[in-house]
Amino acid sequence: MNSSSKSEQEIGLETVVNQPPLVSVSVSFPKFTRRVLILGVGPLARDLCQTLLSKRTGFTEVVGFLDKDASRVGERLVNPSIIGTYDQLFEIAERYQVHTVAVCLEDRRAVLPVQTLLDMKAMGRDVVDGHYLYEEESGRLSIDHLKPSALIFSTGFRRRLVTMLLKRCLDVLVAIVGIVALVPLVLLLSILIKVDSSGPVFYRQMRVGLRGRPYMIWKFRSMRQDAEQSGARWATSEDPRVSRVGRWIRKWRLDELPQLINVMRGEMSLVGPRPERPVFVQELRNTIPYYDLRHTVRPGITGWAQTRFRYGASKEDSHVKLQYDLFYVKNLSLALDLRIVIHTVKVMLMGEGAR
Numbered sequence: 001m002n003s004s005s006k007s008e009q010e011i012g013l014e015t016v017v018n019q020p021p022l023v024s025v026s027v028s029f030p031k032f033t034r035r036v037l038i039l040g041v042g043p044l045a046r047d048l049c050q051t052l053l054s055k056r057t058g059f060t061e062v063v064g065f066l067d068k069d070a071s072r073v074g075e076r077l078v079n080p081s082i083i084g085t086y087d088q089l090f091e092i093a094e095r096y097q098v099h100t101v102a103v104c105l106e107d108r109r110a111v112l113p114v115q116t117l118l119d120m121k122a123m124g125r126d127v128v129d130g131h132y133l134y135e136e137e138s139g140r141l142s143i144d145h146l147k148p149s150a151l152i153f154s155t156g157f158r159r160r161l162v163t164m165l166l167k168r169c170l171d172v173l174v175a176i177v178g179i180v181a182l183v184p185l186v187l188l189l190s191i192l193i194k195v196d197s198s199g200p201v202f203y204r205q206m207r208v209g210l211r212g213r214p215y216m217i218w219k220f221r222s223m224r225q226d227a228e229q230s231g232a233r234w235a236t237s238e239d240p241r242v243s244r245v246g247r248w249i250r251k252w253r254l255d256e257l258p259q260l261i262n263v264m265r266g267e268m269s270l271v272g273p274r275p276e277r278p279v280f281v282q283e284l285r286n287t288i289p290y291y292d293l294r295h296t297v298r299p300g301i302t303g304w305a306q307t308r309f310r311y312g313a314s315k316e317d318s319h320v321k322l323q324y325d326l327f328y329v330k331n332l333s334l335a336l337d338l339r340i341v342i343h344t345v346k347v348m349l350m351g352e353g354a355r
Contacts, residue, residue, distance in 0.1 A: 033061050034100055035063050035097060036060060036098070037064065038063075038080075038104055039066050039104060040065070041066075041077060042104060042145070043145055046077055048134045050078055063092075065081070066083070066086055066088070067086075068085060089101070100125070100127075100128060101125065102128055102130045135327060140308070140320070143323055159332075163334060167337065172263070174270055186258075193220060200225075204217065207276065208281045208299075212281075217268075218258035218259055218262060219256060221255075252348055253347070268301060269298040269300045270341065271300045271301075271303060271336075271340050271341060272297050272298050273299055273305065284322075287315065288319050290322070294329060302341070303324075304340055305325050309321055
């Protein structure tokens with residue numbers, strides 16, 4: 001062999017060294033960074049990439065996308081670009097030292113590189129479904145790209161009898177203690193509401209609850225008595241219909257306290273998807289996929305969507321909120337309920353998120 005010729009190992013090393021730099025999410029920590037390669041270029045792939053980019057923790061790098069069309073290599077989609085094709089999966093995973101391959105293909109039957117993925121799995125690399133990784137990282141379900149079969153065969157959405165019994169017992173216990181302990185506060189708020197504006201202290205409104213059954217929700221009145229003379233409409237930021245006292249009790253979420261009565265009656269839970277009005281439910285179920293799945297559990301005074309997303313004031317907001325609601329419905333547990341309650345108390349003390 002000629003001494004001036006290079007060995008295959010040397011050539012391979014030069015190939016790796018001369019590759020273009022990775023596109024990272026933020027400041028990286030090489031020893032602990034998880035490098036993610038996204039298989040696919042569709043809407044789910046882009047949404048997943050944006051979610052990973054938004055984490056800003058420095059522990060995840062998005063290497064790039066793979067597409068079946070070689071002519072698109074180099075095209076930039078979000079921040080990373082398309083860096084190869086499906087048949088280059090193994091080569092690119094080795095080159096960039098990929099830890100996780102996220103499969104985000106719309107039609108997997110015709111193009112999924114099954115054998116390569118099996119080999120990578122056997123070698124210790126993570127091969128994950130794009131929907132699962134999106135759910136894990138964002139705390140919501142990607143309902144726009146989700147097929148019914150993914151929900152039907154999902155390991156979530158389980159209703160363990162012990163969990164539901166304990167959840168109901170805790171609801172009743174907290175509701176009883178809360179109603180008794182908050183009597184002085186209720187009297188004070190009642191006086192302030194009456195002095196501030198004419199009308200009743202409490203108001204009742206029809207909402208949609210468990211299994212789509214309507215019920216009357218109780219709240220402290222925070223709007224003027226004639227707030228909906230022109231019909232139902234979404235609440236907005238700095239809503240002019242809100243009274244002076246109403247704006248204050250909304251800021252601290254005190255207008256929701258009478259719903260402890262609904263919890264006692266079994267119409268609501270402390271934690272669950274926030275109930276909507278029938279007029280909005282009918283409108284939303286016609287435009288948002290899987291909307292009625294949120295009615296498979298009792299609605300709550302607070303919920304996962306309330307801790308993760310802003311106040312819903314439009315169809316678009318409701319669309320995003322449903323993704324969080326379905327994450328809660330799928331992963332319902334007492335531990336998740338406790339996490340939501342703790343976060344809600346923090347929000348109440350800071351006066352965030354109200355309208």
